[in-house]
Amino acid sequence: MQPVVRSGEPALSAEAGALGVVRAALLEQSGLVRAVASGRRRRFDPPAYQRVEVRYVDLKGQRHLQITEFDERQAHTRNVAGAQPDFAGAGAGVAGGEIEKAVDELLGLAYGSWHVETTSETLRLRYTKKGKELLHRQEDSREQETGHDRVKQRVLDPAAPFLIELGISDHLGRVKPSRQAKYKQIEEFCKLLAPALDEAIAAGRIATDRPLQVVDLGCGNAYLTLAAYHLLSAAGHDVRMTGIDHNPAARKRNARVVEALGWQDHLRFVDATIQAAELDVRPDVVLALHACDTATDDALARAVGWEAPLVLAAPCCHHDIQKQLKSVTPPAPYALMTRYGIVRERFADVLTDSLRAAVLRQVGYRVEVVQFVDSQHTPRNLLLRAARTGTKPTAELQAEYDALVTEWQVNPRLAQLLLLEPPPAGVGL
Structure with missing residues (x-):
């Protein structure tokens, strides 16, 4: 069982494993703000791209998972179609089908860390030299938006x-x-x-x-x-x-x-x-x-x-x-x-x-x-x-x-x- 560490708390056990927590956050299309994968795990072949960024966007009335992959010179963006967005805000729910397949493919790559921002928390998953998963979870009560035109999130609380x-x-x-x-x-x-x-x-x-x-x-x-x-x-x-x-x-x-x-x-x-x-x-x-x-x-x-x-x-x-x-x-x-x-x-x-x-x-x-x-x-x-x-x-x-x-x-x-x-x-x- 891999440890999950919350800010200010001792290590906890994750029932589904740290990667499962990240996967659930990536599939939550109404809550994901942005996710970034980078680095590479030791003893694994390096991913084809140095870094990948993931977020949801609404294109022509349909919600897509936007995946931007960065190599040494440029960014490569692709959009994976998913469910119809709930513009009334009544819970767009968890993505499935092609989006789920795309997420699983990304998680299967040997990236050494994941940084995931949602409307309620920030997740930071990294792998140690020995391959151990470490997941930090920081609750976030600040308002964030997931619209495709602008993504607003605060990492510095104005009341700090x-x-x-x-x-x-x-x-x-x-x-x-x-x-x-x-x-x-x-x-x-x-x-x-x-x-x-x-x-x-x-x-x-x-x-x-x-x-x-x-x-x-x-x-x-x-x-x-x-x-x-x-x-x-x-x-x-x-x-x-x-x-x-x-x-x-x-x-x-x-x-x-x-x-x-x-x-x-x-x-x-x-x-x-x-x-x-x-x-x-x-x-x-x-x-x-x-x-x-x-x-x-x-x-x-x-x-x-x-x-x-x-x-x-x-x-x-x-x-x-x-x-x-x-x-x-x-x-x-x-x-x-x-x-x-x-x-x-x-x-x-x-x-x-x-x-x-x-x-x-x-x-x-x-x-x-x-x-x-x-x-x-x-x-x-x-x-x-x-x-x-x-x-x-x-x-x-x-x-x-x-x-x-x-x-x-x-x-x-x-x-x-x-x-x-x-x-x-x-x-x-």
């Missing part, structure tokens, strides 16, 4: 004490109107953090027999630092969190908040620049939210130097490449892309993050570039999600990168830090 201490929520646990954008940014960042961590653990890149080491580089006022600590601790992880920033006023303020929350034993702040930060142990996860311009490159380089298994970075401004493009002759026939300032600026954003992803792939990381929040909350809404695999770069990858930087005559900061010479680890081992 840390949000009140930070001044994002008021004393009644409601997000302040002036802080909605900041709340949305950190919440959407955390939505991508949780399944990415599950995948890294399932793949054996992060050990579970010791505390989880997380570092937030350029943490500033520590919104993400505190949110990540809250989220991961609630999921059952024994977290050791470090926020790094070279701002004495912010550090003192952050320390006061941590003490008020009683988290000072597991969460600390270090006064240092990103380049000069020293750690006692290697981090498992490195975060960076809106580190300005080349500070994002510094954060990525430090993560690589530490050989961090998982890195999530949301870049901010991209002035470095923008300036370089002003003084180069664009390759034909792309002169129009740099003629106008606003177009050049946006193109520089895309070029910068594309080059960052290419550099990370050359030093042994699998990289995804995704939108983590709608542009109405911040125009800087791309996220680089990188998982260390140790894979050597192919000749094709190196040739593509060399051709791109040569044609555009740019010298990316991250390439200077990582490809010219290895960065220092900065870990006292």
